[in-house]
Amino acid sequence: MAHSYVQVTTTTDSRAEAAELAKSAVAERLAACAQLVGPIASTYWWEDEIESAEEWMVLFKTSVDCFEELATLITEGHSYDTPEIIATPVVAGSMDYLAWITEQTEAGEHDDAVEDDDQD
Numbered sequence: 028m029a030h031s032y033v034q035v036t037t038t039t040d041s042r043a044e045a046a047e048l049a050k051s052a053v054a055e056r057l058a059a060c061a062q063l064v065g066p067i068a069s070t071y072w073w074e075d076e077i078e079s080a081e082e083w084m085v086l087f088k089t090s091v092d093c094f095e096e097l098a099t100l101i102t103e104g105h106s107y108d109t110p111e112i113i114a115t116p117v118v119a120g121s122m123d124y125l126a127w128i129t130e131q132t133e134a135g136e137h138d139d140a141v142e143d144d145d146q147d
């Protein structure tokens with residue numbers, strides 16, 4: 028079965044919040060890697076006003092299968108009312124790197140599958 032991959036992006040108003048989201052996602056095996064970028068300058072519409080703010084971006088490397096759970100983790104751990112959660116498809120990549128993403132995001136699930144197979 029072929030795997031599909033995405034890079035999920037969110038932004039936060041602090042490095043500490045970005046780091047906590049990154050650590051939580053990796054610890055839960057919802058992302059193989061999470062990178063913090065920042066600070067970045069953002070300009071956007073919010074409540075009928077143009078706002079500008081310094082933010083931190085988090086880039087999560089994961090599989091399509093993990094997206095919904097990752098989006099839930101981001102939403103629940105985020106301080107924004109409407110956090111950015113955007114998944115960009117990975118259309119090509121190093122086979123070794125993509126295999127590593129699969130291994131890291133499926134770790135723990137495989138052990139249960141092996142136990143289930145043994146019970147047949």
